Every structure is written in structure tokens, then in C-alpha cells.
Amino acid sequence: MKYFLKSILLLFLLHSASVQAQKLSKLTVEKIMRDPKMWIGTSPSNVSWSADSKQIYFDWNPDKNLSDSLYSYNLSEKKTGKVSATDRKQIPSSEGIYNRARTLRIYAKNGDIFVTDCKDFSTKQLTKTVERESNPSFSGDEKKIVFEKNNNLFSVDLESGTLAQHTDFKTGSKKSDPKLSDEEKFLKTDQLAMFQVLKERKEKKDAGKKIDEAEKADSPKEIYIGEKRASNVKLSPDGRFVTYRLSQPDKAAKSTIVPNYVTESGFTEDLPARTKVGAPATSHEFWVYDVKKDTARKVSMKLIPGINDKPDYLKDYPKQDSAWKKKEREVMVAAPIWSEDGASAIVVVTAQDNKDRWIMALNADSLTLRLLDRQRDEAWIGGPGIGGFSGGQLGWLDNNTFYFQSEATGYSHLYTVDIKTGKKTQLTNGNFEIQDVQLSNDKKTFYLITNEVHPGEKHFYSMSVKGGARTRITQLTGAYEVKVSPDETKLAVRYSNSTNPWELFVMENKPAAKAEQITKSTSEEFFSYKWREAKVVTIKATDGKDIYARVYEPKKSNGKAVIFVHGAGYLQNAHKWWSQYFREYMFHNLLTDLGYTVLDMDYRASAGYGRDWRTGIYRFMGGKDLTDNTDGAKWLVKKYGINPQKIGIYGGSYGGFITLMGLFTTPDVFKAGAALRPVTDWAAYNHGYTANILNEPQTDSLAYRKSSPIYHAEGLKNHLLICHGMVDVNVHYQDVVRLSQRLIELGKNNWELASYPMEDHGFVEPSSWTDEYKRILKLFEEKM
CATH class of the missing domain: 2.40.10 (Thrombin, subunit H)
Incomplete structure (x- = not known):
């Protein structure tokens, strides 16, 4: 065990021990915001195995090309090389x-x-x-x-x-012979009786038609679907049933556009973009075509338990609540998963309001659904292996036993259900999450990724499909992403810790096996600076909950602090692996060199901490997620003696939103803030994300009013910097334009807007990153 740990650590430390390139003696914004592939390096990604378990394939760019190339590692020769374009065409898909x-x-x-x-x-x-x-x-x-x-x-x-x-799906409707009036029937009969040639031609035409129909007897039935779209088409194992989904977009749903000003043509061009939350939704139907009976029938959802349940939030709207009529909620049905013997099928049915997920046994002959599991959440269904309309992580262990994940205990865990008896068995339990599941070839073992060691670590385990003790395979502090070889003897492992970017290793599929490093991606220049390992701590929230956070401690404090708010809402950043926010990580080292204390919190709704944390922002974004950050500010004052008048805050996307809410609704906590690509009005954001958390604006206006910064802009007291890409097709530039007008009308003069004409939501150009972060640094240096 000790040898294993030392060998891996040595491989990482070799980078910093042999520095011969230029050194990063002092960090500057210009240095750290350079094109990462040109000075940091590019980590391997998209790892897969060859079918014979002898080669590992991965995308990599050690030569600093414009884009990644495909590389392979030969296990027997222990060699890594680039795959040629010709050979790449011959490589089977990893899926x-x-x-x-x-x-x-x-x-x-x-x-x-x-x-x-x-x-x-x-x-x-x-x-x-x-x-x-x-x-x-x-x-x-x-x-x-x-x-x-x-x-x-x-x-x-x-x-x-x-x-x-x-199958033969046809748009439109089937054309049939026109219905004749009594007058037309008389004339037709009279004509055929009067003219022999006319009669003979009809008989010949009818005979030909019968021959054509006979010849087409084995052809698939023409199924006319009107203006709907067929998808998720699946054939039952015995070939008798075809299941499919018919979808009908609502023509009233209006899409947005994003103007693009800097173009090759020299003209302003419109980029097509999404609809807004609350737009009329696409409706879906689940159909079964019975080949034997030559019938296509829609499966009814009206008998699904709870299909008519109304949401609890309507209690805040007495008129809507009393006017609620029992109605069948819109649902989406995933494609059936058939057992190996073809006798049983499971479908996952998800309510479009995302407050219910049903796992149902489907009888394709009788078109009936039988409940096996229902997960109801008055907030929204989600969590690892659960959320989404595809059904999540699930499958068959044998012809009678089905496995799935559920947050029934408050954390995403693994369950099985006997489809005959309906008996459910919980296989894992505890205050941690099962974050990935893979079934072994012989269906006797589960391979799992969990965060049970620590919320900020991810490790690989094996466990019997009957549950019980888990065997931990990986050991080092950090996170692992694992691809099991087809023969299950080896593991291709991406590993990183908090100060070392991801590298690729190969190891035996055994506990604490020695891992052999395949790639060396990160440059000597990058490792010439001693990057800090931020402390992962817990901070008590006002409501007594523990907030996990990373803190960067300066050698000599200048009395100032900056709180970074990660984006994406449901994302984790107070962890012990290499952050996707690597630019921000480097910027935090720069700030710490200047004497700032930096705090990076996994506020309410961050990933990795179970259902209650995940849904802690339901109907109030800018509520507990913001108070978690203001509690962090109080903790900085108490723990590190930070001047309460010298605390700044910044973040992008959701982090930009929280920054706005902090400056607008808790103006005495933060002296300055930088809101990057922020949502300013949730009614303008997309449906899939927003409707889960705030419902729809036309039905839950209170939630949108509480949660949208534009309604609280009059509270701005201190210094605000807004940065936004003008071709952002995620959070539209229109968001900050509307907020700007609001701030102008309110007479606020302590804010500024920096616009980036050629940037989308995620910035690409080093010049844009540099400009943005020089402005952020200037804000904190001059206004705090």
C-alpha cells in the first residue's frame, strides 16, 4: 500500500522537481489567462478501450495543435502514440x-x-x-x-x-376514397351497367390492386402520424411489438434570437436560440404497434398513481388552488428496457413538471402499466443516476430483477425490485451518493463511483449485486474517473488532486493495485509555481447546516477577502480534485499572493451533498444559497480577522446571479462585486433548468419576483462590475441590457458594464479572459 501511494505521488512531484523552462516567479493576470494548451498543457479525455482490452484510446494534445488528436496506449508494448487519420477510421466506436x-x-x-x-x-x-x-x-x-x-x-x-x-411512419393522414352521395352512387352504378368497356377496365384495375396488396402483405404497416414526430422506436425481442413516441411541438412556443455584430459578412446576423421558461411545451404520446394484430394504439397514462396530483406550491395562490381541476399531467415515457427472455419490459415515466418519476412494468399486449416504484418530490426529481427523461442509471440483473437509483433516503442510492412480487431492496445506504454505476459482464458485480470517503473525493468500488460490503479499489486523495476494460481485468483511470491536473493511468482491477502513469500533460512552466492546496473546511450556516468550502490563506493578510461563487447551480467546487474552474483557481492564487483571503463555497444547491442540499433553493434562488455566502463572510471576519468593510464577491453565470443578489439584497456585506454573464431575470432563462426550481412564471410569479435580481436593483449600494458576452446563447446579453436600463432609471452610478462582442457564455479568447480578470482585480484593489 505504501509503495503504491509513494509511486503515484512521485510521478506527480517529478514535474516540479525538474523545472528547466521559464519560471512563474510572480503571477499576473496576463500570464495565467494565456491559452491553456500553449502553457499549461492539455489533459487526456474521452478515454475508451479496444474490444480486445489491449489498447487504450484517448483524446490528447501534447503537441499544442489547434485541436486534440486521438492517441492510443499499447499495454503489451507500454507505448503511447498518435493514431493516424487512416487508422482512426478503422477503430470501433467505444459505445x-x-x-x-x-x-x-x-x-x-x-x-x-x-x-x-x-x-x-x-x-x-x-x-x-x-x-x-x-x-x-x-x-x-x-x-x-x-x-x-x-x-x-x-x-x-x-x-x-x-x-x-x-416500420413505415408517414406524415399527414391516409387518403381514402371519397364518400359518395346518393346521386353519385346512382350515376356510378348506371355507368358501369351501361358501358361494357368501362366495366372491364374497372375489373382489371381492381384485380391489379388486389395483386399489389398481396405482394405488400409482408411490408410494414403504414402508420400515419400527422404533423407529429416519431422517435425512440424500439422492437420487442420477439418482434411482435414496436413501441414509439410521438411528439408534437406547440406552434405557439416562440424562440429567441441573439444578434451577432462582429461577423465575416460585415452584416449583423441573428443566431437562433432557445425558448424562455414557461413557453408552451411539446406534448408526447407513447404508442405500441402490434404486428400480429396489425394495430397501432396509444398507451393511456390516466391510471398512473398520482398522475392528477397538484403541486403544493399552489397553496400560495388561493384562486389557482381552488380553481384546480383534476387533470392528467403531461408526461414523457422513455423507451422500454426488455428483459433477456423478452417476457418483461420496464418503462420510466417522467412528469413534465418533473415532480414525479414512475418505474412501470409494461404489458405491451394489454397496453397496461403496473407501478414498481414512484419517486415524488415537491421540488423536483434529480440527483446522480436519476434525473432526466432518459430514465437514469437502471437495467436488468436477471429476468425478474431490475436495478435503479433513487433519492428516497435523501441521497442517491442503488435499489433492486422484483418485478413479480414488487419487493424493493436497498443495496447501498448512508449520507453519500452513488455517482456512477456499471454492471459487470457476468451480472454478479456492480462497479461504483461514490463520495463516501469525503464529499470532496470520488473513489471506485466493487460490490456484489446483492449489496453488502463494498471493496475500495482506488486509494489516493482526489478523484477518479474509471473505464473498465472489456475483459474487466484492467482499469483506465483519469486521476487528479487539487493541485495537479488530470492524467491517465492504467492499473489492475484489484484493490490498491499499482497504477502506471500513461500521460505527462502539464508543462514544467506551470509547475514552476508552487500552487496552493486550498483547505477544505466546513462552515456552520445560519440554519445549522455544514457548508463545505475551500479557503486560500495568504502568508500575510492585507485584511481583505474575496468570495468566489461557482456557476451552474448544481455543481461542486469545494473538492480535492483539479477544478474545471482552473483559471479561477490560478486567479485565487494570485489574489492570495497579494494578501487576500479567498473563500470558495459549495453553497445550497451544489452537487454532491444529497437531495435536501440539491433542492435547498426551491422557489427562492438567492435565498439559502446567498445566506450561505453571507455566512461565509461572517466566518471570514471571525476566523481570519477580515475587515467586514473589505469583502468582495464574484462569479460567473449562477455565480454572477448570486453576486447581483448579494449586492442588491445584502448591500452591507459586500463592498464590491463582479457579476460575470449573470442571469438578471429568471423569467428570461430556459425552461428545462428554471421550471424545476421556480415552476413557471405564469403560475408561480412570487418565486420569480423573489429570485430575480432585476426586481431588487434599487438595493445597490456599493461597487458593481458586470461582464457579459454579446453572443451568449445561454444567458442572453439581453439580460444585462435590461438590467442596465433599470439601473439607469434608478439613478445608480456606481456600476459599469464590460461587453465582449465575440464571446458566448463560456469565454474562449485569451484576450477576453485577460481583459475580464484585469477588470475584476482592479475592482477589488481600488474599491475595497
């Missing part, structure tokens, strides 16, 4: 499906279907068309490969190569 015996593997690549023989690992191309084939799967008898093309189902016979079409 493949095996047959039950694991002798064949099928996959889609570049719009075509391929099959690999796992005995000699030879690959055969099954389709080669200009059209796109996707989502391949094995038929129930595994003699055919079923796939999608143009939203229809096809199959190819592995032995004969015969291509067959299984």
Missing part, C-alpha cells in the same frame, strides 16, 4: 453492445452499423449509406441487428445479409 454470449459486438460509427467478432476481433461493416443508421441492438434470437434510420426501424440478417424494414 457498443454485446450479445448474451459476448461473442459479437455491434456499434454505430459515422452513421453506419458494424459488427465485431470477439473471437478474432475482426470487424464487418453491415451498412454503408449516405443516410444515417443509429441505435443498433440485437433481435431477441440474436440472428439480426435492429437499427434506426430516418426514424424508422430496420434489421439486417447476420447470416443472409437480408435488409428488412419494420
Whole structure:
């Protein structure tokens, strides 16, 4: 164990021990905001295995090219090399499906279907068309490969190569013979009786029609779907049922546009963008086509338990509450997951208000749904392996047992359910999250990523599918991203800690096995500066909860402090691995060199801490998430003797929003703040994110009024810097334009707006990063 730990640490320390390039004796904004690939290096990403478990593939850019290239590592030769463009075309996709015996593997690549023989690992191309084939799967008898093309189902016979079409969706409606009036019927009959040639031609035409119908008897049924769109088309293992989703966008839903001013054409060009929260939603239906009965029928959702339940928040609106009529909520049904024997199917049904997720057993013959698990959340359904309309992490252990994740205990854990008896079994438990699940080839073992050691660490475990003790495979402090080899003997591991960017390792799939480093990505120049390992601490919130945070301590304090607010809402940054906010991390080192104490908090709604923390901002963004940060400010004063009149705050996106709310609603806490690409009015943001947290503006206006900074702008007292990209298609530039007008009308003069004409939500150009952070530093240096 000691040798394992020392060997890995030594590999990282070698970087800083052999510094020969230029040194970072003093940090400046200009230095740290350079193009990262040109001076820091590029970590490996998109890791996958070859089918024979002998090669590891990954994207990498050690040569500082304009974009990443594909590299491979040969385990037997222990060599890393770039994959040529020619060889790259021959490499199978990492996303493949095996047959039950694991002798064949099928996959889609570049719009075509391929099959690999796992005995000699030879690959055969099954389709080669200009059209796109996707989502391949094995038929129930595994003699055919079923796939999608143009939203229809096809199959190819592995032995004969015969291509067959299984569905034929048609837009519009089926044209039928016009209905005749009594007068028209009389004339038609009279004509046929009077003219022999006319009669003979009709008989010949009718006979030809019968022949055509007979010849088309084996063709798929034409299914007319009007203006709707078919998707998630799936064939049952026995080939009898085709399930599919029909979707109908609401034509009243209005999309936004984003003007692009700096263009090649010299003209202002409009970028298409999203709708806003509360826009009319797309409706969805779940259908089953019975091949045997030649019928297409819609599955009714009206008997799903709780389908008519109204949300609790309506109690704050007596008129809406009393006027509520029992109605079936809109839902989306994921594609069925069939058992290996083809006898059972599971579907996940998700309410479009995202307050319910049902796991149901589907009887495709009777079109009935039977409840196996219901998760209800008056806030919104979410958490690792749970949220989203795809169903989350779930699958079959055997023909009777299904596994899934749920936040029933307040943390995302792993469960199984017996589909015959309905008995549920909880396999993991505790105040931690199961963040990733993979089932072993023999379906006897789960491979898990959890944060049970510490909320700020991620480790890899194995566990019996029956539950019980977990075996920890990884050991070092930090985080691991793991790809198990197809034969399950090796692990391709991306590892990082708080001061070292991600590198790629390979190790045996055994506890505490020695890890061999494959890549060396980070430059000597980067490691010539001694980057700080921020302390991960807990701070007591006003309501008694523990807030995890990172604190950067200067050698000599200047009495000032800066609080950084991470973006994305549901994201974690007070952890012990390399942050995706690496520029901010370097900026915090710069600030600390100047004497600032820097605090980076996982405020309410951050990821990694369970359901209650995740939903702590329901119906009030800028509530507990903001008080967590103001509690952090009080802690800085008490713990480090910071001058309460010299505390600044900054952040981007959600962090920019919190910065605005802090300066507007708690103006005496923060002397200065930099709001980067901030949301200023949640009614202008997207539906998928916002409606979960604040419901819809037309039904829960109180939540939007409390949560939107534009309604609190009159509270601005101290110094505000706003920075925003003008071609931001996520948080639109319109947000800060509207806020600017509001601040002008309020007579505020202690704010400024820096606009970046060629930047989207995530800045790209080093010049933009440099300009933005020079302004932030100037704000804190001069206004605090």
C-alpha cells in the first residue's frame, strides 16, 4: 500500500522537481489567462478501450495543435502514440453492445452499423449509406441487428445479409376514397351497367390492386402520424411489438434570437436560440404497434398513481388552488428496457413538471402499466443516476430483477425490485451518493463511483449485486474517473488532486493495485509555481447546516477577502480534485499572493451533498444559497480577522446571479462585486433548468419576483462590475441590457458594464479572459 501511494505521488512531484523552462516567479493576470494548451498543457479525455482490452484510446494534445488528436496506449508494448487519420477510421466506436454470449459486438460509427467478432476481433461493416443508421441492438434470437434510420426501424440478417424494414411512419393522414352521395352512387352504378368497356377496365384495375396488396402483405404497416414526430422506436425481442413516441411541438412556443455584430459578412446576423421558461411545451404520446394484430394504439397514462396530483406550491395562490381541476399531467415515457427472455419490459415515466418519476412494468399486449416504484418530490426529481427523461442509471440483473437509483433516503442510492412480487431492496445506504454505476459482464458485480470517503473525493468500488460490503479499489486523495476494460481485468483511470491536473493511468482491477502513469500533460512552466492546496473546511450556516468550502490563506493578510461563487447551480467546487474552474483557481492564487483571503463555497444547491442540499433553493434562488455566502463572510471576519468593510464577491453565470443578489439584497456585506454573464431575470432563462426550481412564471410569479435580481436593483449600494458576452446563447446579453436600463432609471452610478462582442457564455479568447480578470482585480484593489 505504501509503495503504491509513494509511486503515484512521485510521478506527480517529478514535474516540479525538474523545472528547466521559464519560471512563474510572480503571477499576473496576463500570464495565467494565456491559452491553456500553449502553457499549461492539455489533459487526456474521452478515454475508451479496444474490444480486445489491449489498447487504450484517448483524446490528447501534447503537441499544442489547434485541436486534440486521438492517441492510443499499447499495454503489451507500454507505448503511447498518435493514431493516424487512416487508422482512426478503422477503430470501433467505444459505445457498443454485446450479445448474451459476448461473442459479437455491434456499434454505430459515422452513421453506419458494424459488427465485431470477439473471437478474432475482426470487424464487418453491415451498412454503408449516405443516410444515417443509429441505435443498433440485437433481435431477441440474436440472428439480426435492429437499427434506426430516418426514424424508422430496420434489421439486417447476420447470416443472409437480408435488409428488412419494420416500420413505415408517414406524415399527414391516409387518403381514402371519397364518400359518395346518393346521386353519385346512382350515376356510378348506371355507368358501369351501361358501358361494357368501362366495366372491364374497372375489373382489371381492381384485380391489379388486389395483386399489389398481396405482394405488400409482408411490408410494414403504414402508420400515419400527422404533423407529429416519431422517435425512440424500439422492437420487442420477439418482434411482435414496436413501441414509439410521438411528439408534437406547440406552434405557439416562440424562440429567441441573439444578434451577432462582429461577423465575416460585415452584416449583423441573428443566431437562433432557445425558448424562455414557461413557453408552451411539446406534448408526447407513447404508442405500441402490434404486428400480429396489425394495430397501432396509444398507451393511456390516466391510471398512473398520482398522475392528477397538484403541486403544493399552489397553496400560495388561493384562486389557482381552488380553481384546480383534476387533470392528467403531461408526461414523457422513455423507451422500454426488455428483459433477456423478452417476457418483461420496464418503462420510466417522467412528469413534465418533473415532480414525479414512475418505474412501470409494461404489458405491451394489454397496453397496461403496473407501478414498481414512484419517486415524488415537491421540488423536483434529480440527483446522480436519476434525473432526466432518459430514465437514469437502471437495467436488468436477471429476468425478474431490475436495478435503479433513487433519492428516497435523501441521497442517491442503488435499489433492486422484483418485478413479480414488487419487493424493493436497498443495496447501498448512508449520507453519500452513488455517482456512477456499471454492471459487470457476468451480472454478479456492480462497479461504483461514490463520495463516501469525503464529499470532496470520488473513489471506485466493487460490490456484489446483492449489496453488502463494498471493496475500495482506488486509494489516493482526489478523484477518479474509471473505464473498465472489456475483459474487466484492467482499469483506465483519469486521476487528479487539487493541485495537479488530470492524467491517465492504467492499473489492475484489484484493490490498491499499482497504477502506471500513461500521460505527462502539464508543462514544467506551470509547475514552476508552487500552487496552493486550498483547505477544505466546513462552515456552520445560519440554519445549522455544514457548508463545505475551500479557503486560500495568504502568508500575510492585507485584511481583505474575496468570495468566489461557482456557476451552474448544481455543481461542486469545494473538492480535492483539479477544478474545471482552473483559471479561477490560478486567479485565487494570485489574489492570495497579494494578501487576500479567498473563500470558495459549495453553497445550497451544489452537487454532491444529497437531495435536501440539491433542492435547498426551491422557489427562492438567492435565498439559502446567498445566506450561505453571507455566512461565509461572517466566518471570514471571525476566523481570519477580515475587515467586514473589505469583502468582495464574484462569479460567473449562477455565480454572477448570486453576486447581483448579494449586492442588491445584502448591500452591507459586500463592498464590491463582479457579476460575470449573470442571469438578471429568471423569467428570461430556459425552461428545462428554471421550471424545476421556480415552476413557471405564469403560475408561480412570487418565486420569480423573489429570485430575480432585476426586481431588487434599487438595493445597490456599493461597487458593481458586470461582464457579459454579446453572443451568449445561454444567458442572453439581453439580460444585462435590461438590467442596465433599470439601473439607469434608478439613478445608480456606481456600476459599469464590460461587453465582449465575440464571446458566448463560456469565454474562449485569451484576450477576453485577460481583459475580464484585469477588470475584476482592479475592482477589488481600488474599491475595497
